[in-house]
Amino acid sequence: MSDRILRLQHVEIRVPDLELCTAYYTEVLGLIETDRDVKDGVDRVFLKCWDEHEHHSVVLREAPTYGLDHMSFKLAEQGDLDYFTEKLQAASVPVKRYAARELGPGWGEAIRFESPSGHLVELVHGMERLGNMLPRTNPPPRPEGLTGIAPPRLDHVFVMAEDVEAFTAFFTDILEFRLTEQILANDGHQLAAFLERSHTPHDIAVITGPNGALHHFAFWVDEWNAIRDAADTLAYHGVTIDVAPTRHGVTRGYTTYFFDPVGNRNELFTGGYWVDPDFEPITWTEEEMGRAIFYYHRQVNEKFFTVHS
């Protein structure tokens, strides 16, 4: 049987200043520009992390506003496109299908639909492969001469929804994600949910907030020391750090949050734990929410809940 959804493939984000953001994502974050195009009269820049093999993991699209255009998850097999189309249509969710390269350079064959929270979700198969920056014969463990933070790969995306439970049900029942952790209000309703396909604590997470909003997207780094080095790089470049290096209770991850030049929140993340398919979800209660989100400080800065894009 197919593995179905493997992991987060890419995010496309809106940026009001494409050149400024391209400079930030390539020189400070240290992603690699792989392509540019003009789609419906709008300029786009395609970026990837050094250890990623496929054409892009972040797409910047020039737009008057900031925020998330869509998120895309990688499918293991081409047949998964039909499989999920049928499941979505059976649940009366309209699905659009796109041929390979129709959505842009390097793009695979894809389906798109809306989640109950109004986010545009894509499932994709057959992305163009450019390779990582290492040879496949006798490769060194990492390339030399990388710029900026240079995380090896995109890790997860965090969005907001008015109805977190409906979002969770959609992602678990139809897209077959597994719930790993949740934060419950005192009246028992879900304030936040963490969902995975990759056997890690999360590939996508959702917290109560406006429909369609992006809270952040996160890049993987290999360890806590890399989080500290990244904070040095961010501070050196005058990047606004939202949350300095610290630890999550939820996911157990190490983290730092910061903003790109137009206000989209980014994260660097490491840690977590292994998740079996029959993992019993972890529950955090409302009064422990501070510890759940920032374990050392036990409180969440107001900006973290209210600022999104």
Place this chain on the structure above:
Amino acid sequence: MGILRLAHIDVRTPDLDLATAYYTDVMGLQQVQRGSVDGADAAWFKCWDEEDHHSLRMRYNPRTGMDSFTFRVEAEDDLHDYEKKLADYGCQVSRVSKGEAVGQGESIRFEVPSGQIMELVWDIEKTGNILGKHNPSPVPPPDMPGIAPPRMDHMLVNAEEVGESARFFQDVLGLRLTEQVLDGNGHQLGVWLAGRTNSPHDIAIVNGPNGALHHWAYWLDDWDHIRKAADTLAYNGVQIDQGPTRHGVTRGNTIYFFDPLGIRNEVFTGGYWVDPDQEIITWTEQEFGKGLFYYENIVAQRFLRMHT
């Protein structure tokens, strides 16, 4: 259908009390049960973050060695499907009923082409990690003894015919080849294979005597923990085989060392994400030194020749 991950390893030790002291006080595992297997004293151990009943079983025997190794499958129905696939390949498959083995339900057992006994299981008794599921601290208590790795990670076995073993693990069991070392004639000297962990390896096979266990490895979260583990090992007088250093193969950071009865252990971190459609990495024989130990660039003879 598929192989999910390594579940547990069952070994024999000539001094169960000494081994128990090492695995609990130095390695920092928890002893979850003490009892007997086939009339011999036995003990079961797990890491603090493992939810399964155990990841290591040791039983007394005058000779050190491996009884078997166990992988967890992705779904309950998989055992039936694997039973058929293995029989078609020509393996003698035996079913172990629920209640016959401590900490797990029904399983199947068979001999892999290189002679080790392998087991597949879905139904594992879940006893939980030490943190629980309700507002859990992200870290275990600070006073845990020893290295205290969160979980077991992978294992390496030897095989006289690595190529034959690699084909078995890929074609019959559905593991994915991530890296290989080829000799000058194009024969596989070593292969690294992954279940569904999307990591560089859950099991590796390197040229050596059939039936042998080379090592098993515990996961640590970062390089700094590898350094602290080396301090703990040295303080306790444990014999370090290699490291702390870096692998070329898997990119991992590592230390190899021996338990008091000569079984090689490893602590490991790093690696990279592997998609199922990723092109494999090949190491050539002349770069094998770097593939094994990237900084030292040596084909370490003790490392290749000593096994259990």
